[in-house]
Amino acid sequence: MPTDIVMDAGTYKTVLYSGGKIVLEQPSAVSVDTDTYEPLAFGDKAKAMFGRTPPNITTVFPVERGVISDYQVAEAMIVHFIKSIFGNRIFKPRVIVVVPSYVTTVQHHSLANAVAAAGCRNISTIESSVASAVGLGIDFTKPHGSMIVDIGGGTTDIATLSLGGVVSNDTLRVGSIDFDDAIEKYVRREKNILIGGETAEHIKKTIGSAVKRDFSVTVTAKGRHLFSGLPETFEISSGEVYEAISDQLGLIKKSCQSVLEKSEPDVVADISHDGIYLLGGGARLYGMEKMLSDYLDVKVNFIDDPRRSALNGADKVLKNPKIVKNSDYQYRSIQNLIVNDVF
Ligand SMILES: Nc1ncnc2c1ncn2[C@@H]1O[C@H](COP(=O)(O)OP(=O)(O)OP(=O)(O)O)[C@@H](O)[C@H]1O
Ligand SMILES: [Mg+2]
Structure with missing residues (x-):
């Protein structure tokens, strides 16, 4: 049996999800030797060193606003995390990487390559708004609009979905x-x-x-x-x-408003009926739902465990790619780049 792994390498945290549970949750941080660039510590240990390191050590956060900013360090971190959980025990792991909805194809590839360096071969990527919709049980393959707002560490990802795809989206580089x-x-x-x-x-x-x-x-x-x-x-x-x-809160409110304004009236009517789904660690700030529902005049659904929805959804897609493949949504897999015998 191959192992299924879902990976979300966020600005703030990297999460690995397998067998229906979170198996690793660590800060996306690496301490490196400033001279050799050799990694010295990862995750919690590296984050604890941040701001407390001697001059020859520096702490790097290799995922910046959802995209890899330091490839060498990101790869070392991802390889370390995957190996620390699965060691060399994994047999043909199938990995799905949750990516922000705005990343380019090149960035999809760069994340997938970093995972490939850990010895994984069957790798695909999925946009986080799509993964969240699946995880929340939203049937977005129908002509019915829904809206997902994911306030992460470094980004706020706002997307409206209908007919199996993203209708409009905006990624604010504020988290x-x-x-x-x-x-x-x-x-x-x-x-x-x-x-x-x-x-x-x-x-x-x-x-x-x-x-x-x-x-x-x-x-x-x-x-x-x-x-x-x-x-x-x-x-x-x-x-x-x-x-x-308050300035940062203002930017988040205004971006949500502009995505709604860009959406078709029928999609907006559906969203206003179902409510906006609010996800991400940043959504846990006291009063976030109230701020958005007051400003947009739309109900906001509070998701109890906001991070889990995307992981759960990605896991479902990994097990049954048809969920998204059958719809109009063009599921992005990296077949051309990496040997991929699953999708
Ligand atoms: N109770 C809380 N109140 C306010 N902020 C919180 C709370 N809990 C977590 N956060 C914040 O959520 C952020 C992390 O969110 P999340 O885990 O969604 O980020 P990420 O997925 O790593 O980032 P991104 O999606 O931008 O790449 C951190 O900045 C953290 O301080
Ligand atoms: Mg995130």
Whole structure:
């Protein structure tokens, strides 16, 4: 029996899914030797080193806004992750790679090649909005519109689907990591304190919100004073965080609106009946559904485990490629590039 593997190499996290469960979930990070570019640590270990490394080590995030930005490091990371789970035990693994809907054919190939380097041979790619639709059980092969918004770490992928394909889409190069950056900048500007990415992320997850909270909440955090250079403890309120990230929230709202505006009236009518499906780690920010439903005047469906839908859907397609092959949607496989005896 061949092993089936679904891989989602995101800006923030790489996930491997096999046998109906997540078998690996690690930050998409690699620490490398600055002189030799030799990888030294991967995933959690590499992320923990970020911002704390001596000059001869640097932490690289090889997937930037959903696409591979450093091929050599990305390949080493993907090979390491696949081997760390499956070792050399895998027999003819079938791998499907979830990719953002805007990536070019060249980028599909580059991800598939990185997987091939791990010894996998039957490789295909699927756009994440299509995989999510399958995972959510949306029958998008019919002439009925649905809309998927995936707020990831580095991107917000917005797509409307009908008749088995993507009708319109937009990928905003803004994701939840940009909220962290905005919080870092705000604290530097307003409090003269420098904070690291982890602290900013912690503040976002604890008191961040996409709508104004009814009651203000605060969190205490630590940073380094800009002028004295000494450690400093400070308080920040939910109102301040909301203000810090409001520009990024505005961009997400406006992109969703423009995708709806570009869609046919009948598709919009279907979406307004069924509601928008909101996915991705960034969708878990407090009040995100409310912000979008208030702004767009369309119901927003909260997905309990937003990351799992795309993985589940991709797994279903891997097991039964006809789900997408029979529809008008042109399923992209890499037959020409890599020996592929499955699809
Ligand atoms: N409760 C939460 N509130 C706010 N943000 C959150 C929460 N939980 C996770 N996130 C954010 O979600 C982001 C990761 O989302 P996800 O796992 O969907 O990204 P990704 O798929 O790796 O990225 P991309 O799809 O852009 O390549 C991180 O920036 C993380 O801080
Ligand atoms: Mg993603």
